[in-house]
Amino acid sequence: MQQIHSIEALELKANELREDIIKMLLAAGSGHSAGPLGLADIFTALYFNIMKHDPANPDWDERDILILSNGHCVPVRYAAMAETGYFDKKELKTLRQLGSRLQGHPERTRLPGLETTSGPLGSGLSQAAGMAMALQMDKQHHRWVYVVTGDGELDEGNIWEAAMLVGKYKLTNLIAIVDRNNIQIDGPTEQVMPLDDLRAKWEAFGWYVLEIDGNDIEAVIDACSMAKAVVEKPVVIIAHTIPGKGVDFMEYDFHWHGAPPNAEQAKVALKELRTLQGKIKSEADHE
Amino acid sequence: MSSTNPLHLIQNVRADELEQEPTRKGFGRGLVAAGRADDSVVAACADLTDSTQMSLFRDEFPERFVEIGVAEQNLVTFGAGMAAMGKIPFVSSYAAFSPGRNWEQIRTTICLNERPVKIIGSHAGLSVGADGATHQMLEDIALMRVLPHMVVIIPCDSLEAERATLAMAKDRKNPGYLRLAREKTPIITTKNTPFEVGKAYVYREGKDITLLATGTMTYHAMVAAEVLAKDGIDAEVIHVPTIKPLDEATILASVKKTGRAITAEEAQIAGGFGGAIAELLSENHPVPLRRIGMQDHFGESGTPADLMEHFGLTATHIAMTAHQMMG
Numbered sequence: 001m002q003q004i005h006s007i008e009a010l011e012l013k014a015n016e017l018r019e020d021i022i023k024m025l026l027a028a029g030s031g032h033s034a035g036p037l038g039l040a041d042i043f044t045a046l047y048f049n050i051m052k053h054d055p056a057n058p059d060w061d062e063r064d065i066l067i068l069s070n071g072h073c074v075p076v077r078y079a080a081m082a083e084t085g086y087f088d089k090k091e092l093k094t095l096r097q098l099g100s101r102l103q104g105h106p107e108r109t110r111l112p113g114l115e116t117t118s119g120p121l122g123s124g125l126s127q128a129a130g131m132a133m134a135l136q137m138d139k140q141h142h143r144w145v146y147v148v149t150g151d152g153e154l155d156e157g158n159i160w161e162a163a164m165l166v167g168k169y170k171l172t173n174l175i176a177i178v179d180r181n182n183i184q185i186d187g188p189t190e191q192v193m194p195l196d197d198l199r200a201k202w203e204a205f206g207w208y209v210l211e212i213d214g215n216d217i218e219a220v221i222d223a224c225s226m227a228k229a230v231v232e233k234p235v236v237i238i239a240h241t242i243p244g245k246g247v248d249f250m251e252y253d254f255h256w257h258g259a260p261p262n263a264e265q266a267k268v269a270l271k272e273l274r275t276l277q278g279k280i281k282s283e284a285d286h287e
Numbered sequence: 288m289s290s291t292n293p294l295h296l297i298q299n300v301r302a303d304e305l306e307q308e309p310t311r312k313g314f315g316r317g318l319v320a321a322g323r324a325d326d327s328v329v330a331a332c333a334d335l336t337d338s339t340q341m342s343l344f345r346d347e348f349p350e351r352f353v354e355i356g357v358a359e360q361n362l363v364t365f366g367a368g369m370a371a372m373g374k375i376p377f378v379s380s381y382a383a384f385s386p387g388r389n390w391e392q393i394r395t396t397i398c399l400n401e402r403p404v405k406i407i408g409s410h411a412g413l414s415v416g417a418d419g420a421t422h423q424m425l426e427d428i429a430l431m432r433v434l435p436h437m438v439v440i441i442p443c444d445s446l447e448a449e450r451a452t453l454a455m456a457k458d459r460k461n462p463g464y465l466r467l468a469r470e471k472t473p474i475i476t477t478k479n480t481p482f483e484v485g486k487a488y489v490y491r492e493g494k495d496i497t498l499l500a501t502g503t504m505t506y507h508a509m510v511a512a513e514v515l516a517k518d519g520i521d522a523e524v525i526h527v528p529t530i531k532p533l534d535e536a537t538i539l540a541s542v543k544k545t546g547r548a549i550t551a552e553e554a555q556i557a558g559g560f561g562g563a564i565a566e567l568l569s570e571n572h573p574v575p576l577r578r579i580g581m582q583d584h585f586g587e588s589g590t591p592a593d594l595m596e597h598f599g600l601t602a603t604h605i606a607m608t609a610h611q612m613m614g
């Protein structure tokens with residue numbers, strides 16, 4: 001896997017992922033916008049810099065594992081996989097269509113490289129724990145298990161059952177990343193079901209907590225490096241992200257949690273992304 | 288001898304002194320044997336390690352056992368993660384909690400995700416006894432058999448439970464559910480009795496009526512057949528340890544011969560074993576059918592024997608039903 005080291009190049013790549021996401025969701029006519037856009041920087045960092053993986057050999061037995069627990073954000077993973085060469089980018093437009101390998105929520109058995117099937121929330125961390133434990137049993141200490149969870153998803157009891165277990169067994173080959181974007185379907189997380197003090201909750205379960213700006217690629221990379229150096233406790237990275245990041249009218253608005261853009265909105269969104277929200281000039285719109 | 292007793296069953300199910308043992312004991316031994324045969328067999332339990340007899344495995348392979356605590360959703364999803372890394376995980380609890388509490392996780396992370404996790408539901412059925420309705424899991428057969436890829440096995444005695452455990456450990460592809468009982472029940476097979484996943488066995492040949500039984504009700508069906516023989520009714524008894532995949536050929540062949548059938552299970556008849564047989568027969572060879580089991584209600588506290596009598600799950604009830612059907 002060719003790594004990208006330049007932060008500027010990674011940021012441009014994240015923007016390409018965002019364009020892919022908008023185009024896929026427009027073609028699909030349904031799906032989640034805000035979460036995947038907010039996670040684009042984290043997924044770019046993981047796929048293009050942090051993780052050891054091989055798009056030509058998704059089952060490579062030396063690879064790091066990435067679990068997407070909040071399966072509804074899978075468009076960002078599909079985009080990252082296409083951009084790293086797991087499959088042709090053209091396939092992105094088959095999202096959510098009959099016969100597609102790109103299911104509305106990820107199905108492992110349909111698309112190599114997905115690691116798990118997810119959608120119903122709350123079960124990613126415990127699967128990651130099982131994998132991390134199995135790797136420890138097999139003395140494969142050089143492989144890492146990353147798990148990305150949403151924040152609304154932390155309402156699920158299964159998450160805290162797993163958090164307790166990972167804390168007990170000190171599964172330090174597992175790195176959890178919480179996408180703290182403060183929204184869920186019914187509204188802001190702190191209104192729907194308050195999660196704060198989130199840091200204190202994880203600490204109480206025996207974890208070491210890092211808090212970062214999850215839209216800062218360099219911070220994501222640094223946090224994962226730091227997480228690997230912590231040996232006495234498992235590490236959770238609370239990554240504060242902007243839902244809908246990169247598209248003005250979607251940012252911070254929980255109504256975009258579970259909705260796709262229409263054609264007009266997609267056009268505006270793509271133009272914004274191509275110009276980095278007006279910061280740079282772009283060529284004319286080219287579809 | 289083997290020509291008249293090809294399945295190597297015990298000779299007299301009505302003997303006063305049948306050896307008895309809970310099916311979970313057989314599971315405990317089987318898991319240790321599976322662990323010895325295959326390093327990838329691992330185990331996890333939700334705070335019931337002695338009760339489920341997983342303690343035998345834990346004691347021999349402490350490094351391959353994981354205590355999960357009282358967290359059944361975590362139990363099965365953790366198992367799915369272990370299976371993803373090439374392990375064959377056996378995960379155990381009481382059936383009322385697993386698969387009672389964690390069905391969606393089993394559906395998504397094990398069945399849809401095609402991970403060969405083996406779910407052990409101990410203390411299933413009415414015969415849990417005094418613990419009462421909360422702990423008497425009666426809906427698990429229905430819950431598990433509707434899941435694609437899931438194999439569902441209910442052994443008739445502890446020896447068959449041991450064989451079934453070994454067979455499940457060898458299946459590296461399919462998830463499985465093994466339904467076990469708390470209470471001691473008669474051992475009616477021997478060490479030479481065959482067991483193969485997906486096969487039903489004619490435990491007694493007859494021509495008048497087919498008694499289809501699963502789990503510990505097979506013993507009661509065998510006793511009922513002996514009672515019926517004295518009354519001139521020649522009952523065929525088929526033991527169906529694998530509910531899914533169902534051995535349709537063996538069951539249909541018998542029913543085509545006898546023209547009537549009774550099912551017996553220690554579970555809700557709706558959606559359970561009786562439901563599975565009703566589906567099979569109504570599509571392929573409709574005949575009069577009666578289903579013995581729980582008739583859409585919950586159990587309650589009591590001794591196992593009193594409960595089985597109260598809710599009509601005995602050899603006497605099977606025999607009476609057969610009489611009614613024979614007119």
